[in-house]
Amino acid sequence: MTASLLAAAGLARELAAAVDQLRRITVQVRAHGAATGAGILWTGGESEGRGLVITNAHVVRGDRATIELSDGTAARGRLVARDLKRDLAALEFEPTSATPSAAVRDSPPLRVGDLVIAIGHPGGLVGAVALGIIHGAESPREGRTARWIRADVRLAPGFSGGPLADATGRLVGVNTMTHGSLALAVPAAAVEAWVRRSHALVAS
Numbered sequence: 001m002t003a004s005l006l007a008a009a010g011l012a013r014e015l016a017a018a019v020d021q022l023r024r025i026t027v028q029v030r031a032h033g034a035a036t037g038a039g040i041l042w043t044g045g046e047s048e049g050r051g052l053v054i055t056n057a058h059v060v061r062g063d064r065a066t067i068e069l070s071d072g073t074a075a076r077g078r079l080v081a082r083d084l085k086r087d088l089a090a091l092e093f094e095p096t097s098a099t100p101s102a103a104v105r106d107s108p109p110l111r112v113g114d115l116v117i118a119i120g121h122p123g124g125l126v127g128a129v130a131l132g133i134i135h136g137a138e139s140p141r142e143g144r145t146a147r148w149i150r151a152d153v154r155l156a157p158g159f160s161g162g163p164l165a166d167a168t169g170r171l172v173g174v175n176t177m178t179h180g181s182l183a184l185a186v187p188a189a190a191v192e193a194w195v196r197r198s199h200a201l202v203a204s
Helices: 003-024 188-203
Strands: 026-031 034-047 050-055 064-068 074-083 088-093 115-120 128-137 149-152 163-166 171-179 182-187
Touching: 003 026, 003 115, 003 163, 026 050, 034 115, 034 171, 050 074, 050 188, 064 088, 074 188, 088 188, 115 171, 128 182, 149 171, 171 188, 182 188
Parallel strands: none
Antiparallel strands: 026 034, 026 064, 034 050, 050 088, 064 074, 074 088, 115 128, 115 163, 128 149, 149 182, 163 171, 171 182
16 A cells, blocks of 8 residues: 555544544534534533533524533533624533533644534534635734634534534634635634633623
8 A cells, every 4th residue: 555545544544533523522502492503512511510512602592502412412501601793602501421522722823724624413414524624714913812713614504603623623613604615613712712701700
């Protein structure tokens, strides 16, 4: 087998492992019994027996939603934070067993052409996968986190609130919308900062 074929086989195995990992941390978010989008297990319930799911604000219209985990178990989610400007929402829930949580990529910086994976639930298809590349990541200005990650990934309704991750399964963003032919995702660093601020407000 040639070196190029070996490299391709290695990449295929790496992608398959990343998809399996991402499906475990991707949930369905249901409002009034109907699936409205996806969400990401941000913390797996290790903090005082509570778990946290991050999704899009437009996915959660009210203050309650049903969270369905990858193993089919369901839990009631309570809205604890919402940011309409960033289109983010945080749902707190009580896990019935140990659950995984997202691993966020902190380095190296994303580059145009980097391979990315999106997971979502379009048309009732649970855990669907879309593969693409980074088209552009806005540079931070004045110490602020970039507003959007732009990726050449084909997203359908049902991917909203789900993960955008690198080829190793590390989270780089939260899928939010499409603009033209490109997918827009909120950078994971911006989501982390928002979660910290929101938790501080809730705690106070």
